[in-house]
Amino acid sequence: MNVRVRYAPSPTGLQHIGGIRTALFNYLFARSQGGKFILRIEDTDRERFDPAALQDIYDSFAWLGIRWDEGPDKDGPHSPYFQSERQSSYEAAAQELIESDHAYECFCSSERLEALRAEQSKGKSSVQGYDRRCRDLSDEEREQLRRENPNPVVRFKTPLEGDAVFEDMLLGRVKRKNRDINPDPVLLKSDRFPTYHLANVVDDHTMEISHVLRAQEWLPSTALHILLYRAFGWELPVFCHLPMVMGKDGQKLSKRHGATSLIEFRRRGYLPEAVINYVALLGWAYDDSREFFTLGELEDVFDANKLNKAPAVFDYTKLDWFNGNYIRECDDARLLSLLAPFVEEAGISADADQLQQALPLIKERMKRLEEAPELLGFLVGDPAEYPVEDLIPKKMDAAGTIDVLAGVLGLLDGLSTRSDEENEERFRALAEGLETKLGNVLMPLRVAVTGSKVSPPLFGSIKLIGEEAARARVDAAIQKLKSTLG
Ligand code: GLU
Numbered sequence: 001m002n003v004r005v006r007y008a009p010s011p012t013g014l015q016h017i018g019g020i021r022t023a024l025f026n027y028l029f030a031r032s033q034g035g036k037f038i039l040r041i042e043d044t045d046r047e048r049f050d051p052a053a054l055q056d057i058y059d060s061f062a063w064l065g066i067r068w069d070e071g072p073d074k075d076g077p078h079s080p081y082f083q084s085e086r087q088s089s090y091e092a093a094a095q096e097l098i099e100s101d102h103a104y105e106c107f108c109s110s111e112r113l114e115a116l117r118a119e120q121s122k123g124k125s126s127v128q129g130y131d132r133r134c135r136d137l138s139d140e141e142r143e144q145l146r147r148e149n150p151n152p153v154v155r156f157k158t159p160l161e162g163d164a165v166f167e168d169m170l171l172g173r174v175k176r177k178n179r180d181i182n183p184d185p186v187l188l189k190s191d192r193f194p195t196y197h198l199a200n201v202v203d204d205h206t207m208e209i210s211h212v213l214r215a216q217e218w219l220p221s222t223a224l225h226i227l228l229y230r231a232f233g234w235e236l237p238v239f240c241h242l243p244m245v246m247g248k249d250g251q252k253l254s255k256r257h258g259a260t261s262l263i264e265f266r267r268r269g270y271l272p273e274a275v276i277n278y279v280a281l282l283g284w285a286y287d288d289s290r291e292f293f294t295l296g297e298l299e300d301v302f303d304a305n306k307l308n309k310a311p312a313v314f315d316y317t318k319l320d321w322f323n324g325n326y327i328r329e330c331d332d333a334r335l336l337s338l339l340a341p342f343v344e345e346a347g348i349s350a351d352a353d354q355l356q357q358a359l360p361l362i363k364e365r366m367k368r369l370e371e372a373p374e375l376l377g378f379l380v381g382d383p384a385e386y387p388v389e390d391l392i393p394k395k396m397d398a399a400g401t402i403d404v405l406a407g408v409l410g411l412l413d414g415l416s417t418r419s420d421e422e423n424e425e426r427f428r429a430l431a432e433g434l435e436t437k438l439g440n441v442l443m444p445l446r447v448a449v450t451g452s453k454v455s456p457p458l459f460g461s462i463k464l465i466g467e468e469a470a471r472a473r474v475d476a477a478i479q480k481l482k483s484t485l486g
Contacts, residue, residue: 003030003210003211004210005213007037009039010042011041012050014053015060015261017260018260025242025304029213038209039057043082044193046193049084056263064262064272065272066295078207083203089206090198090202094187097187103156104134104154105153106130106186130155130183134152135155153186153189154186154188158181158183158224159227161178163176164177164224166226166236167238169211176223181223185224201225205232212238214240216243222239240304243309246313276294276295277294321367323367328364330363332359338369339355339369339372342369342373354379354380354464358464361375361460365456374452378449378465379461383451384451388484390447391444391481405445411426415459
């Protein structure tokens with residue numbers, strides 16, 4: 001079988017991480033089968049169309065390094081790949097269904113439909129949705145109504161009996177009673193634009209899509225799509241409804257849980273390889289142990305038989321963990337260029353040399369690139385204002401901390417020339433002399449030098465800013481502590 005799959009986003013909003021997962025699985029499925037991956041833009045909802053959302057589709061996949069074989073910006077045998085440019089094929093398809101008695105024109109005014117909805121919502125009617133008033137009009141009635149309303153919509157004649165049945169690649173046999181499908185949904189609107197259902201089915205057929213991999217939220221639509229394929233007399237593609245992506249609370253992933261659009265993840269400093277790696281594991285696993293995959297490796301090992309039915313839980317902490325790993329693996333030149341916009345935006349005027357030297361220190365600590373400015377800030381100027389209490393270790397007071405820092409001053413001389421082990425040895429001896437723990441010596445020093453309790457490795461940081469600057473900062477900390485003693 002010629003495998004052809006598609007990602008079919010509607011450019012109405014920013015690319016959601018769930019959509020990225022759908023696209024990635026389609027792409028990997030195509031690659032694993034030697035097939036083609038197609039991008040089709042489902043832009044028939046002209047009111048909600050947003051050019052920025054279209055641009056976001058291009059930008060997102062360029063950033064991820066995922067390319068389609070056919071798409072709007074890459075010609076193929078079934079162009080155009082914008083649904084808005086395929087209008088005539090939908091009109092022809094709707095006409096075909098009218099002629100084969102699978103669809104009909106509906107002349108009901110929006111006022112009538114509104115009133116019907118209002119009545120149904122009051123619970124006065126046992127039927128929900130369209131009441132099929134125009135389904136069985138006589139030819140004369142139709143003629144008459146057409147004179148009054150020359151722009152009817154076209155509705156599908158949902159069969160009243162029977163079931164929509166199909167075999168899902170992941171879920172197995174899926175069956176839905178035709179009676180439970182939305183009664184006679186609109187296929188072609190009065191502006192002659194198709195609805196999602198018609199355009200989607202017509203294009204999947206015309207573009208010879210062999211497999212439809214999409215999120216489980218589309219499952220209710222698929223029942224209707226099955227009926228449409230039957231009405232046209234077309235062969236069904238293989239459907240595969242991917243598990244939903246949930247937050248930790250079991251609810252569909254949404255803004256309440258954290259970032260959801262790809263652009264937000266980019267802005268927070270996730271690397272594309274971390275996003276790809278993590279997203280690939282949302283509903284798919286290679287085996288019980290291996291977690292790290294590059295895009296290229298995924299292309300080789302992806303196997304749709306290993307998709308999971310159960311909902312996938314989006315774990316931000318795990319994504320951070322992946323990202324931290326990829327940051328550590330990133331080569332310095334690339335990391336520096338990735339960091340540049342974050343550093344610049346934070347107004348840190350470090351030169352390339354300073355950044356280069358600081359890199360090994362912060363590389364170990366960062367989970368997201370957005371953390372870099374905070375980690376780097378102390379390198380290029382005095383630490384930001386910090387609360388004096390931050391200097392004082394637990395179970396110690398200001399006077400005791402002054403003694404510690406006074407002792408520390410004696411160890412700064414020559415610190416840069418000694419190894420970390422040697423330095424640690426000396427600070428340990430100081431702590432013993434003061435009858436306290438090493439941590440109670442290093443913590444006030446860390447806050448004095450960097451302004452924060454979490455910082456890049458301490459000795460490395462002092463070497464970078466220089467012993468003199470470190471001494472000045474420790475002095476300033478001592479003054480700060482003294483001022484609390486009155
Ligand atoms: N345009 C639909 C969307 O926005 C496509 C759904 C499908 O894959 O059929 O997701």
